[in-house]
Amino acid sequence: MSDALLEIKNATKIYGGSGFMSKGNTTVALQDFNLNIQAKPATITTIAGESGSGKTTLANLVLGFIKITSGQVIYKGVDVATMDKRQLMEYRREVQAVFQDPYAVYNPFYRVKHIFDMVLKNFKLASSKEEGRALIEDALNVVGMRGEEVLEKYPHQLSGGQRQRMMVARAYMLKPRLIVADEPVSMVDASLRAMILDIMLRLRDEHNISFLYITHDLSTAYQIGDNIHLLYQGSVAERGNTVRVIENPKHPYVQMLIDSIPVPDPSVRWGGEEVTTLDDEQMRAMVESGCRFYNRCAFHMERCLTKAPPMYAVGGEAEKLTHEAACYLYDPEVEKVAA
């Protein structure tokens, strides 16, 4: 396992529990999450799920914005929590982030050049102005922009798509190994979305940069993703090769999710079962010990309440390694009994 770029082992994040406001109420945002991103070849790993499923908690854990409750985030064989200052600096340089809102990350008082200058200064990338300028120009070329067109402008003079591309360029300038992209296209128009997704693909293929692509949009994940982890209420419901999972979903929750994607054809209506949602109170009252999808599941069984299901291999024998679902429907023991 030494060739893993990023490894997450049994990551659990629990919010609340201490402090006088929380009265001992805790929220498990992420439970026993495991992930392994190989150093080579670069891949796009999608983390998908509805709001509140723990996707952003995971991104924040990887970026070091919040402290992990238990478990480990291991980068190139070193636990991030035990890194010294120099290792941490390197981690911060090699793991970059692109956020959802391309409007909020710029300071409106500075020209956009400022974000690049800050990077050059903080990481001491260039020894002279000319060298710095060349680095910026090179990074902008990767995202299909030219320095003289944009650098002297103020953020409000650029479109949302341009701003988001510049964020990718800024991340690229640091020659990262991994970019955590938290909903990078959800606020960008459909026509510009493809451009940003294409840049992600090119960075993966031409520059060997892996992505942790956090999204709720399964269709874009399907277009560019290599592996996918689908979260429900902090736990993985299903994971595996993106194409296999989306074309042939196994977990009842994932099936519901895929049925709910509106089909761009007026003659085809939403498929599958009638969907339901729960309010916060019901969510809180949800079974603590068993399967978290129990209340909304059309196939729930008694044993789903007693213990949360482990990951079962689904699909054919050959698929064992690349497609798993956390659902008792796929327990091989049960299948044997039924047969």
Add this chain to the structure above:
Amino acid sequence: MTVQMERKRAAQSASANGKEITLDVKSLKVYYATPTGDVRAVDDVSFHVYRGEILGLVGESGCGKTTTAMAILRMVQPPGRIVGGQVLLDGIDLVGLNESALRDVRWNTLALIPQGAMNSLNPVMRIHTQIAEAIQTHEGKQPKEKLKKRILDLLVTVGLPSRIYDMYPHELSGGMKQRVCIAMAVALHPSLIIADEPTSALDVVVQRVVGQTLLDVKQRMGVSMILIGHDMGLQAQLVDRIAVMYAGHMVEVSPVGSIFADPLHPYTQLLIESIPSIKERKPLKLTEGLTHDLRNPPPGCIFQERCPKVMDICRADKPPLRQIKPEHYVACHLYE
């Protein structure tokens, strides 16, 4: 009350091809004043909404969808202003109304579900108090029992359980809050509801629940709606007709089936092609080009700078919106 009577009379007379027209927007122009000239956010836009239908208003951000909606409601804020045109709601021109007459129209006949509506609920008021406020502000004090029954009926209409009557907004999920906003919008039986991206902040499952609620409300109450959005997939599922806007202009208006089967305008084709599919993995469709400066539109077609099929005539003459097929209008020189 004269406004109400006038409206009824006008509504009876206004009709085209058997269908009754609720809203008729004619040559609407909304400009925003800037130090370097007016930005033509909505430039000569005309469309209509039939009774009991949902019209989808689509286009990329900045194309004038929301400005059009705000102009219909007469809620354009300075530096924006309505420069010209008519907005006929059941035959009454809203552009010419004074504030007090306008107040009578808003919410009573014309309701808005704003963008991110779920965040517009008051966090310290119980759900029933907020809905009661919307009703009583316009209809005066109501008997307690009657009001309670009416609110509970409204909750049923939007598919919410009656136990949320006494709850606070923070106890509800995003989709439920959004449905409370829909309940408030339909509380006074308006003839037209404008929903501005009602599901944009919600994930697909909740989006579907809210979408189904909108369809249900349309069927039960026969209300007309304008559904603003940029998600073509969602539009395909919910609307009856689609109006496509680009850079402040209406480029195509068509029944939903016709536009998805055969999009005519190159911009609409682009919009439909760029919908990410979950059925087949295909190469990404890239588009180049920027929208022109809205302060200084080029002569001719407004899409010329991004159009893959641009011709000489497009740079000289502005194509008018023409009917090509039944109910299918397009503004493009390709179809002359």
